[in-house]
Amino acid sequence: MSTSAASHLSPSYPDRAAWGTAPKLRAWQQEAFDLYSRREPRDFLAVATPGAGKTTFALRIVSDLLSRGIIRAVTIVTPTEHLKQQWADAAARVGIAIDPEFKNSQGATSRDYAGVAVTYAQISMHPALHRARTEARKTLVIFDEIHHAGDAKSWGDGVREAFEPAARRLALTGTPFRSDVNPIPFVTYMEDGEGVRRSVSDYSYGYGPALADGVVRPVIFLAYAGEMRWRTRAGDEIAATLGTPLTKDQLGQAWKAALDPKGDWIRQVLQAADRRLTEVRRVVPDAGALVIATDHETARAYAKHIRAITGEGATVVLSDDPEASKKIKQFSASHDRWLVAVRMVSEGVDIPRLAVGVYATSTSTPLFFAQAVGRFVRARKRGETASVFLPSVPTLMGLAGEMEAERDHVLDRNLPEEGLDDFLLEDAQRKKDNPDVLGDELPFETLEAVATFDRVLFDGGEFGTAAEPGSPEEEDFLGLPGLLEPDQVRTLLSKRQSDQLKAKRNRPEPKEPQLAPHELIANLRKELNGLVGAWNHRTGQPHGVIHAELRRACGGPAIAQATAEQVQERIAKIRHWATQRS
16 A cells, blocks of 8 residues: 555545645645654644645654554544444545444454444444554554544543544544533633633634635525414414514514425525525536425425426435435436425535535524535535525624534533534434424414515625515526636625616605605614614624714714714614725
């Protein structure tokens, strides 16, 4: 076995390499490998954005260490069964035989194998066995998505016991942050200036640099709002507009109504996403789309909608389906249009041709969102773009606007950070037979759910104006070319928004009923307060500070004394801020 074998592996194997990268390692992979080689560390943590090629980097190290006799065996620990096979396939391409079917009951594997691939759960069930295997031969342990080792105390304890005697440990992750304060085994923590311990990586390669290098695709987020109406279990009929300021309960119920397959919202969004997929396939013929569903029942219902829209069936992958891995592999190799998965979007679903996504789940943790979006960012050639459709919900809007933010695992927190509920991520991988219940309400009846195009989010900016599904304004964004560089995406989005605003100004405004002065200014204040709330979520600035900045920028008195014209000017100003990079 030679190190050159790994050098000639596609940099994103088992996916195709990004444009201009094969046959050599990508720049970040080579830089990280050189750093590892210089240090010769026992422990090394590499953080690289999903789609960057962590597998290739790790296999290059395995090949080098085996060839120099530094190690005699390899153990690869993964979060899912599906990934065990994926690692074995990748290793086989560079002449490293890995057993993905190893069971604890076996005790040992064939001498034909250089190592085994196991899951974190498997380790926690019999750590003593794996410790004995690790002590028997000089072993390199690869922790794929190391943050999973903190999912449960038994997992962390098992990993520590099993692999404390390892000769080398290589930890990999694309999303190292967690909400809990369980230390991740073999990860170094250092105190910051405020005495808070944060995880420290040896090498980091985030989404921003990867995007600039053309290693990952730019992601365009298309947000949809809409009118929702439902009946509670008490028999009350409630209406709300998704995309406007709502209470927590109202938002949860409106969000649930939007995702209800019985309503029109999800059907209209799937239809829009399919139109976008058709546009992308003009230049990327095998481009595919994925719906991330919440439970089995809705997944099957979404698949029926897709058949009605496209005339073709969708591949449905359920979490308890023994054929799940086989279906994923078949879809990956096919030209089929649609895949529906029950939130199985963590590290196990790697399909590089996925270019369009529909985020149709109620899970909104940063960890889950990052992993979900990570399914669409794998670049195979220069200029491919990804499009993700999602409800116009403040939490999701904030996460979409922070794609390039890099987080560390933080210990010593007194309270969990809002939205970082990792138990939801664990729950997302389980069998889901029944719909989730958002909020404290029991299941209710959706009476109406109608979608409207809200806006596009890209690179920290917001573009577009509210529009009806099927309108020319919506088509301006659904029809974006499928091959664009990041700077071209921003330029085109800005131009299309400018054209829409110009057309709107030139279009005769329909005569609306004359509002009394107090009604007009009340409506304007409500609109401004809603925009300030959204800006608060995006920037973290207090509402009062935002109002003060608007007042300084536009002049005039406090909002309570401002005229309708002055409030309108502030609305225009904060909308202008939203189009600029944060």
